[in-house]
Amino acid sequence: MAFVNFNLEGLQDKIKLVPIDLKNRPDWYKEKVYPTNKVPSMEHNNKVIGESLDLVKYVDSNFEGPSLLPDDPEKRKFAEELIAYSDTTFVPEVYRSFAKDARTLAGAQFDYLEKALLKFDDGPFFLGQFSQVDIAYAPFIERFQVFMPEGFDYDITTGRHKLAKWIEEMNKLDGYKQTKVLEHEKMVEYYKNRFLPVLTLQILDTFLFLFLV
């Protein structure tokens, strides 16, 4: 998400990206930069900022480039709501759904997005024009759109015209395109290993339950 943000703000030359291998994190990262040892984080003016959503807001207010929040108070309020929702509900619920009833539970989350996209009709993005909200959702929607057909034979855009249009419009933004996952197969494998064993256990559980009944 931070990567999408830097690129879309045109800050490639102002911010130096340092990739961190999560499987083999260098000691200096935890010791000298970010004690939680998570990514992303950013050092700026001798301060370290973490948490993707805080970073999006920080970069938007502290660097040059177009503001990614409109002035309209109604839109700002909706932005706050949607950004908080991505973190507290949308992302965790979709991940949780992979171990339960993905099509229904994740489906409800994509329906929420479809409805949110209907609110402002002065553009294809969440607040009409492109904003911080799109940045908050983009990396997750991208991954779910790739994984759900593979894992659950489920296309997140079927019957959701606004979401389909949002994805189409996002894909036209060069800064965003450069941040997208290129190795779909690896990503799907990673998701399958992480989520599908849980699914198998649950199915076994159900069988066991049926047997006992």
Ligand SMILES: N[C@@H](CCC(=O)N[C@@H](CS)C(=O)NCC(=O)O)C(=O)O
């Ligand atoms: N809420 C944090 C989550 C950060 C996070 O969990 N990052 C993952 C990678 S996407 C990570 O560093 N995982 C390694 C770990 O949890 O030790 C954010 O949005 O920045």
